[in-house]
Amino acid sequence: MIAFALPNNTDHLALLNFKESISSDPYGILLSWNTSIHFCNWHGITCNSMLQRVTKLNLEGYQLKGFLSPHIGNISYMTNFNIMNNNFYGEIPQEVGRLSQLQKLFIGNNSFVGEIPTNLTGCTDLTILYLFGNNLFGKIPIQIGSFKKLHSLNVGKNKLTGGISPFIGNVSSLIYLSVLVNNLEGDIPQQICNLKSLAFVYVSANKLTGTFPSCLYNMSSLTDIAASLNQFNGSLPPDMFYTLPNLRLFVIGANQISGPIPYSITNASILSSLQISGNYFTGQVPSLGKLQHLSFISLENNSLGDNSFHDLEFLKSLTNCSKLQHLAMSLNNFGGHLPNSMGNLSTQLTQLYLGGNHISGEIPTSLGNLIGLNLLMIEHNNISGTIPSTFGKFQKMQKMSLGANKLSGKIGAFMGNLSQLFFLGMEQNMLQGNIPPSIGNCQKLQELDLYQNNLTGTIPLEIFNLSSLTYFFDLSQNTLSGSIPEDVGNLKHVDYLSLANNYLSGHIPSTIGECIMLEYLFLQGNSLEGIIPSSLTSLKSLQGLDLSHNHLSGSIPNVLQNIPLLLYFNLSFNMLDGEVPTEGVFRNVSALDVTGNIKLCGGISELHLPPCPVKAKKLAKHHKFRLIAVIVSAVVFLLILSFISMICWMRKGKKSSFESPTIDQLAKVSYQSLHNGTNGFSTTNMIGSANFSSVYIGTLDLEDKVVAIKVLNLQSKGAHKSFVAECNALKNAKHRNLVKILTCCSSTNYEGQEFKALVFEYMRNGSLEQWLHPTTLNTEHPRTLSLDERLNILIDIASALHYLHHECEQSIIHCDLKPSNVLLDDDMIAHVSDFGIAKLLSTITSETSKQTTSTGIKGTVGYAPPEYGMSSKVSMNGDMYSFGILMLEMFTGRKPTDEIFEDGQNLHNFVKISFPNNILQILDPSLVAEQGQATPGEENTQKLTTTIEKHFISVIRIGLACSVESPNERMNTVDVSRELNKIKRVFLAGKINGK
Incomplete structure (x- = not known):
């Protein structure tokens, strides 16, 4: 008995020290660790029955908080140590290396810091080392190469740096290797191919470069390869799938891999997941019909297809893939029609992404057979025809986007059958007729976008009763009529409401003040009349409000200056009168527009409004009559004078x-x-x-x-x-x-x-050219433009172009838009200048266009659209091309004449090949630095990525859409202004919310 007393006491004391290091035990699982019970019976402890020594300690997932006691190294018989999924912090004690019999070490998903202990080599029997999900830094120790029995190594999701050292080839028993989500750099070493039993390789989300070692494709043991979100390049060997017969998972998205998809993929008979999105793959997609285990296919954001009729032939072969659940092929060059056979795809298919291609023709009615779909994205194509009534069978549909196509006809009442729908986007089509009241049956609908169609009639009351609408409700740019019903107040949780640019009439209902979560309200471009309701002051979250281009009258309610977050308020072109308030949003001239209200007075001096008259207490009747007579006489005189002048x-x-x-x-x-x-x-x-x-x-x-x-x-x-x-x-x-x-x-x-x-x-602040390119920067303003300023400048330029193209007495084509022709005043407001080669649209006849083009290219090299070099007459589309190039220059910092653009390369293509996954690499470094400084701390990279996605990708997408080669496919000023203002509003909202 005496022989076992000391060893028992050693383990007992070590466990008590372990318990003392725990500061929080929310489930009370350590309450059993007391002297009334033998420690071998404590919760989570397993002992050798003969020696009464601890062999296993398993406290996984109990949210324990504390540091790991160094006394843990005294439990010398322990073979399995598992404290995963807790809140342990501090460093991993070096004493863990004293556990010479340890075989399995699970300490993942905690908050350990410091470097991986080098003396873990003392654990010579280690087979599993699981350090995933901590905050470990430094390099992966080369000493790990001495683990001859190690078959599973997982150091993923830490902050490790350096590279994957060649030592990895010495871990001869390794089957499972995961280093994903770290900051590792360099190539994958050739020595990895020494691991003859290697089956699982996970290296995603690092900064690894180069090509995959060619020997990797000959490792027949491999079942899973995950290498996405790195900087790998090169192409895939054409026969690689012949030598990888056991491959189940192939994930290489968000890299720089080019070339075709290897035809040998038809031999990957047990492949279940194929993810190659965000690369530079080209050519046709091979037939995948033999891959009957495929459940996940992601081909999006490549250059697959050549906009031909045969691009979608491979879809027919997918009808053999009965386990298919996810199919993504957005943002490619796929053309042709959707085959009718798509209705024969797996009923297990839940998500289908087809957006951002060149797909034409009609939507097959058979698509309604895919009753398992909960997501359908077909936006930004050239699809025509009507929305099939078979869509009414989508009982599980949650998100459906059909926007930016050429769909026509009516929105069928069957839409009301989609009871699980939370997002419905059908914007920028040619849909006609009334909005079906049945949409009111979609009681889970959170976002509804019907912007820019030909919809008529009144807005159904049923939609205003959708209390589920919490994010986005946009019916703008249609031909809707009638009034805004009092029921609008039922939308208490909606963030964004736009009914702009319709034919709505009547008053703005006071109940709109009950939409208490509203951040953006756009009612401009209608025929609304009456006064501005004071109830708007109840909208404490309101940041953007546009009531312009209506027939509103009366004075501006003073209470509106009490809306605390309001950053943008447009009241222009109404019939308002009286004094303009001077507090809140009214004190910021760049946030307020009251143009076109000739009876307004007062306000801040920057508005340049006349002072308000002093009101006399009494005015005799004969004075009134005399004043009226004088005014009438003056008006008659001016009318006669104007008539003579006009003649x-x-x-x-x-x-x-x-x-x-x-x-x-x-x-x-x-x-x-x-x-x-x-x-x-x-x-x-x-x-x-x-x-x-x-x-x-x-x-x-x-x-x-x-x-x-x-x-x-x-x-x-x-x-x-x-x-x-x-x-x-x-x-x-x-x-x-x-x-x-x-x-x-x-x-x-x-x-x-x-x-x-x-x-x-x-213009004291000079030209935009000086600000974008610091080598010519004036010493009066030695700094770079912020994202906020760049957005404002773009909105200003777009507003100027819209005026020139559509609102001027005679439409004007600028013909030479570029940064040096954009000037900035004291308030950094942009002014388009230099109309030396401008053209009045009315003068551009077939005869004058020939004269124009005979003299050479209109505009400046790099900014002039390609069609001007082919004797095409100047057009609004030409100005939009120049605007698009200017946008890309503003956000990349590169001129279109940069010396890197050789052999047919240009700024548009330079941006396009990096968009959107590698956008960080092409952005103006000063913008990246600005966003990085705005989001300090440990989560800086993640926040920066979110910022880029929110603020940069949307802007650059507009620049690309404006600078496409085909003139008729370019965005117009109306759409550009709308999208830029939307981006600006989101950006401002992010600044206010600290995002």
């Missing part, structure tokens, strides 16, 4: 042409005044130059105001025409985002030579 103008207009500008509307300034104001056009006053002109900073006589003076170089061919074009373009164009022309000079200089100049407002 004169029309007669004069018959003699005018585009080549002969009417610049008399502009005040004239003398050559002497400009000469004096620029110190004789001194080079020290020159702030820029271009093909046809030089720009000087100066002042005008009798004024202290600093101006920019653009002097035409009339010796340059085309300079006179440039002067004419700019005068014509700007003489009637007035918009906050266009450079304002103050005066002009058409005279002779002191040498008797012809002299022409235009005088503009001086």
Whole structure:
């Protein structure tokens, strides 16, 4: 008995020390660890029955919190130690290496820090080492190579650095290797192929580079290969699947692997999961019909297919895959029609992603046979026809996106059968008729997007009774009529509500103030009348409010200045009167727009509104009548004068042409005044130059105001025409985002030579070009543009283009949009400038277009659209191309003429091949740094990725859509403005919420 007393006491004391290191035991599992019970009977303890020594300690999953006592090394007979899924912290004590009989060490999913102890080599019998899910750092110790019996090594989800050392080839018994979710770099060493029993290789989510070792494809023992989210490149060997007969899982998404999918994949008969998304794969997808165990296929975000009729042939073969549950092929180059045989795919299929391709034709009615679907994404294709009524059989459908296609016809009442639906997107189609009231049956619906269709009639009350709508409700840009019902107040939890740009009339119901979770409300572009309800002040979460372009009257309720989070408020073009408040959102001129309300007064000085009149207590009746008579007389006089002027103008207009500008509307300034104001056009006053002109900073006589003076170089061919074009373009164009022309000079200089100049407002913050490319940055503003500023500038430019294209008296094509032609004022508001080659749309006839194109490419190389080089006439689509390139330049920091763009490469393609999975690699480093600084701490990388997904990908997607080669496929200013403002609102919401 005495011989066993000491060993028993050793284990007993070690366990008590282990217990003392535990500070929290929420389930009370250590209550049994007391002197009234032998320690071999304590919870989680297993002993050798003869020696009464502890052989196993298993306390997995009890949320224990504490540090690991070094006394654990005294339990020398222990073979199995498992404290997984708890809250242990601190370092792994070196004393663990004294457990010479330990075979299995499970300490994963805790919060251990420090390096992996090197003296674990003392555990010579170790077969399983499971350290997954901690905060361990440093390198993987080379001493692990001495574990001859180790068959499972999992150090995943830590913060390990360095690479996978060649020592790994010495762990000869290794079957399972996982190093995923770390910061490992470098290549996979060739020595990994020494592991003849290796079956599972998980290296995903690191920074590994190079190609897979060729010998890896000859390891017939491999069943699972997971290497996604790295930087692997190269292509896959064509015969690789012939030598990997046991492969079940092949996951290599989000890398840089190119080339075709190996045809030998048809031989991978037991493959169950194929994930190659986010690479550069090209060509056709081979037949996969022999892979009858396939349950998961992800091919999305590659360059598969060639937009041909045969691209989707492989889908027919998938009807043999009876276990298929997930099929993703979005964001490729697939063309052709969806085959009718798709209805014969597995009824186990739950998720089908087809969006972002070139698929055309109609949706097969047989698709309704896939009754197991809970997600269907077909958005951003060219699909036409109607929505099949067989969709009514989707009893399990939760998310369905059909947006951005060419669907027509009515939305069928069968939509009401989709009782599990929480997201329904059918935006940007050509759907007609009424919105079916049956949608009100979708009681779980959280997001409804019917934006930009041809829907008519009134909005069904049943939809306003969907209390489940919590995120997004958008019916804008349709032809809906009627009034906004009082029932709108039932949408108490919706975040985003847009009924903009319809034909809605009547009053804004006061019940809208009951939508207490509302963050964004857009009602602009309707025929709403009456007053602005004061109940809007109840919307404490409101951040964006647009009531512009309606017939609202009365005064602006003072209480609206008490909405605490309101960052954007547009009241422009209504019939409002009275005094503008001065607090809250009303104190920020960049967040407020009251343009087009001629009876408003007061407000902050930056609004430049007239002061409000002082109200007299009494006004005699005869004074009133006299005032009315004076006003009537004045109005009659002005009308007669306007009529006479119009007749004169029309007669004069018959003699005018585009080549002969009417610049008399502009005040004239003398050559002497400009000469004096620029110190004789001194080079020290020159702030820029271009093909046809030089720009000087100066002042005008009798004024202290600093101006920019653009002097035409009339010796340059085309300079006179440039002067004419700019005068014509700007003489009637007035918009906050266009450079304002103050005066002009058409005279002779002191040498008797012809002299022409235009005088503009001086923009103290220079051009966008200077800000984007620091090598030319002015010392007055030596910093880079923030994401917020870039978004504002893009919105300003898009607003200017929309005005030029659609709202100007005569539509104007700018023809030369680029960063150097975008100027920034004191408040960093962007102003589009330089209309020297602009064209009035009314002048672009077939005859003039021939004349135009004969002189060469319109615009600047890199920004001019490709069709201008093929004798195409200038168009709004051409301006959109330039805008798209400018957007990509703003977010990548690269000019379209960058020297890296050779052999047919251009900025659009440079961005496209890295979009969206490798977007971090192409972004302007200053933007990445800004977001990184905004999200410090241990979760910096994860937060940065979230920020990129929210703020960068959406913007760059617009830039790509604007700069596609085909003019007719480019986005227009309406869509661009809408999307940019939506992104801006999300960005602002993220800043407010600290995201």
